[in-house]
Amino acid sequence: xxxxxxxxxxxxxxxxxxxxxxxxxxxxxxxxxxxxxxxxxxxxxxxxxxxxxxxxxxxxxxxxxxxxxxxxxxxxxxxxxxxxxxxxxxxxxxxxxxxxxxxxxxxxxxxxxxxxxxxxxxxxxxxxxxxxxxxxxxxxxxxxxxxxxxxxxxxxxxxxxxxxxxxxxxxxxxxxxxxxxxxxxxxxxxxxxxxxxxxxxxxxxxxxxxxxxxxxxxxxxxxxxxxxxxxxxxxxxxxxxxxxxx
Amino acid sequence: xxxxxxxxxxxxxxxxxxxxxxxxxxxxxxxxxxxxxxxxxxxxxxxxxxxxxxxxxxxxxxxxxxxxxxxxxxxxxxxxxxxxxxxxxxxxxxxxxxxxxxxxxxxxxxxxxxxxxxxxxxxxxxxxxxxxxxxxxxxxxxxxxxxxxxxxxxxxxxxxxxxxxxxxxxxxxxxxxxxxxxxxxxxxxxxxxxxxxxxxxxxxxxxxxxxxxxxxxxxxxxxxxxxxxxxxxxxxxxxxxxxxxx
Numbered sequence: 001x002x003x004x005x006x007x008x009x010x011x012x013x014x015x016x017x018x019x020x021x022x023x024x025x026x027x028x029x030x031x032x033x034x035x036x037x038x039x040x041x042x043x044x045x046x047x048x049x050x051x052x053x054x055x056x057x058x059x060x061x062x063x064x065x066x067x068x069x070x071x072x073x074x075x076x077x078x079x080x081x082x083x084x085x086x087x088x089x090x091x092x093x094x095x096x097x098x099x100x101x102x103x104x105x106x107x108x109x110x111x112x113x114x115x116x117x118x119x120x121x122x123x124x125x126x127x128x129x130x131x132x133x134x135x136x137x138x139x140x141x142x143x144x145x146x147x148x149x150x151x152x153x154x155x156x157x158x159x160x161x162x163x164x165x166x167x168x169x170x171x172x173x174x175x176x177x178x179x180x181x182x183x184x185x186x187x188x189x190x191x192x193x194x195x196x197x198x199x200x201x202x203x204x205x206x207x208x209x210x211x212x213x214x215x216x217x218x219x220x221x222x223x224x225x226x227x228x229x230x231x232x233x234x235x236x237x238x239x240x241x242x243x244x245x246x
Numbered sequence: 247x248x249x250x251x252x253x254x255x256x257x258x259x260x261x262x263x264x265x266x267x268x269x270x271x272x273x274x275x276x277x278x279x280x281x282x283x284x285x286x287x288x289x290x291x292x293x294x295x296x297x298x299x300x301x302x303x304x305x306x307x308x309x310x311x312x313x314x315x316x317x318x319x320x321x322x323x324x325x326x327x328x329x330x331x332x333x334x335x336x337x338x339x340x341x342x343x344x345x346x347x348x349x350x351x352x353x354x355x356x357x358x359x360x361x362x363x364x365x366x367x368x369x370x371x372x373x374x375x376x377x378x379x380x381x382x383x384x385x386x387x388x389x390x391x392x393x394x395x396x397x398x399x400x401x402x403x404x405x406x407x408x409x410x411x412x413x414x415x416x417x418x419x420x421x422x423x424x425x426x427x428x429x430x431x432x433x434x435x436x437x438x439x440x441x442x443x444x445x446x447x448x449x450x451x452x453x454x455x456x457x458x459x460x461x462x463x464x465x466x467x468x469x470x471x472x473x474x475x476x477x478x479x480x481x482x483x484x485x486x487x488x489x490x491x492x
Contacts, residue, residue, distance in 0.1 A: 008379075010264065016377060019268050020261040107383050108392075110400075115392040122390070131262060131387040131454075133254075133379050137353050141377040144368075146354075146361040151407055153415060154356075156400040169399060169418065208377075 002094050004125055006102045006114045008132020009046050012209035016138065017046075021130045025050055028101040030093060032058035032086075034113050042228075043103040058100075060086050079116075087120035094125045106135040111179070136177040139207035139230045142214055148175045152235030159184035159231075163191050170195035175235035188231055189217065197233050205229040248340050250371055252348045252360045254378020255292050258455035262384065263292075267376045271296055274347040276339060278304035278332075280359050288474075289349040304346075306332050325362075333366035340371045352381040357425070382423040385453035385476045388460055394421045395483030405430035405477075409437050416441035421481035434477055435463065443479050451475040 007021040017025070025031070025047055035041025041059065051057075063078045093100050104114045108129050121127055136156065140147040148154050155173035157166060159181045170176060170191055178188055181203075192198040201217035207230070217231060253267040263271070271277070271293055281287025287305065297303075309324045339346050350360045354375050367373055382402065386393040394400050401419035403412060404426045416422060416437055424434055427449075438444040447463035451472055463477060 011377070013266075015266040016264045018256065018262045018264060018379065020259075022265050107379070107387075109386050109394075110383065110392075111394050111396075111398075112392070115395060118392065129387055129390075131257070131379050131383045133264065133353070133377050134383065137356065137377045137380065140355050141353075141375055144375075146356075146358070146364065148355075148357050148402070149361060150357075151404040152357075153404075153407070154402040155415075155419065156394070156402075158397040158399075160397050161399070169401075172415065172418070173401065 010133040011138020139204035149237030151238040166191035176233040178231040256379035257384020279349040385450035397484040398481030412437035422479040424477040
């Protein structure tokens with residue numbers, strides 16, 4: 001059946017792709033994936049060796065990544081036109097009878113770029129989304145420690161948030177996963193220190209992938225933090241409260 | 247090699263198990279799984295039809311589930327003795343040369359019962375943990391809507407938390423996943439209403455499984471909520487802030 005399938009790839013190890021995504025990727029005649037211009041692309045790298053001979057590849061290259069500020073009108077306009085254009089191309093392929101598989105690192109509905117295609121296409125053509133193991137799950141597995149127990153609260157934060165908001169969340173939650181670190185690492189470090197959590201924080205880079213790196217955040221050089229590293233603070237288990245009030 | 251492997255099963259659809267867990271489960275000679283006494287058990291049900299002939303099954307039956315309050319000393323003592331006893335049995339099997347696969351719904355390190363075996367065994371025998379797609383990911387996929395965009399904050403809450411704490415988190419986060427609902431649903435509903443989020447909440451039951459059910463929380467009868475249903479509130483995307491301060 002002609003349709004668009006978004007295949008969640010999980011945290012990076014091809015062995016952690018779901019059975020369904022694995023099958024769909026190996027059978028695909030058309031695959032599409034986002035990447036920075038001039039790069040191989042992480043999604044494409046994960047499926048290396050899995051693609052059928054003769055597959056047609058559609059590399060969707062971002063027109064801009066970090067060259068313009070995220071909040072500038074130019075950035076928004078360029079990105080929007082980029083998603084419009086690829087949505088139209090993928091729609092035409094599907095309406096012409098093709099099944100197109102879009103590769104998506106982690107889980108497609110959890111901070112994935114695929115969503116920008118999804119909202120443009122879901123009312124136009126059949127779209128199936130196959131979930132994946134989020135990158136943060138691969139990272140906490142890599143630490144060898146459970147991330148949440150009992151009644152622990154987990155909060156997922158972007159390092160791009162204002163510092164006072166980071167601090168407020170860091171004080172209130174038991175477990176933390178902080179993404180989009182990179183150049184925001186100094187802010188994350190200050191916020192964790194203000195919340196009294198810096199000593200418990202880990203930096204995990206390339207979780208489940210070759211070159212995986214794991215370090216206590218206090219021991220990491222601030223200048224040495226790739227964009228896709230995740231900062232984790234583990235919960236230690238809260239007892240559930242009594243339910244007498246109900 | 248003799249060792250203990252915990253295989254994350256994902257949200258319930260066997261097709262969403264990772265390639266590695268799938269392979270390990272199909273090859274297993276010994277499998278172990280938690281279940282309530284007298285029930286088939288959800289983990290066991292997920293792998294139905296996948297097990298090799300002649301596999302030895304170890305059903306680890308909880309000595310107590312909802313018969314005693316969670317915070318009573320008796321509950322803690324019984325559970326602790328139960329985990330001690332199974333840790334000893336699994337350790338003896340592995341030290342006798344067996345490879346034992348423990349099945350774990352969702353992701354093992356994310357609120358999983360396996361952790362109680364893990365902390366008892368990780369320094370005694372080789373233990374490998376294979377991550378899985380958390381149940382909440384299956385639930386948000388079932389809603390057909392992305393759960394987080396841009397700089398959205400996601401907070402994962404247990405419905406067993408005190409109401410005022412639920413409200414505070416619900417006010418501060420953009421996206422919410424609330425687990426252990428069941429008899430706590432009235433409290434969750436009141437907290438969501440107090441935080442102004444009730445109208446946006448979904449109840450998802452058996453996400454990705456046969457019998458999946460999806461409803462707006464305001465339309466669900468309070469008496470009709472199984473323990474494993476998840477309440478979800480989707481984020482709608484925050485723009486990243488400017489980085490001028492860095």
